[in-house]
Amino acid sequence: MRNARVGRSLARLAEEAGFTVGAVRTTAPVFRDPHDADHTLGLGRNTERAIREGHIDRARGRAWFTSLFEGPFFACFTLVTVIASR
Numbered sequence: 500m501r502n503a504r505v506g507r508s509l510a511r512l513a514e515e516a517g518f519t520v521g522a523v524r525t526t527a528p529v530f531r532d533p534h535d536a537d538h539t540l541g542l543g544r545n546t547e548r549a550i551r552e553g554h555i556d557r558a559r560g561r562a563w564f565t566s567l568f569e570g571p572f573f574a575c576f577t578l579v580t581v582i583a584s585r
Contacts, residue, residue, distance in 0.1 A: 506579030518583035530574040533567040540574065542567065 505512075510520045530536035537543050543564055550560045 506577065509579055509581040510583075513581050513583040518585050520581060520583045522582040524580045524582070526578045526580070527575055528578065531572055533572045533574075536572065536574045537567075540576075 510523050513520050528539075530539070533542075546555075546560045546564045549555045550557045555563075
């Protein structure tokens with residue numbers, strides 16, 4: 500993810516670009532199935548990328564990813580939507 504915190508700045512960035520912000524809304528999708536989460540969030544793909552780029556050790560990264568499928572699973576994140584007009 501290039502900028503995981505950009506959502507916090509979207510309204511300000513829209514205003515700075517000359518838009519009038521009408522609303523800011525948030526949604527928090529919840530995943531309880533690791534397969535669905537992997538499909539949507541690219542958990543395996545991002546784990547492999549982190550390994551390839553040297554951010555995490557191969558064995559540890561793969562063990563972490565495998566562990567996601569072994570027990571209860573929960574993942575959630577916040578989406579920010581800015582409704583603006585010009």
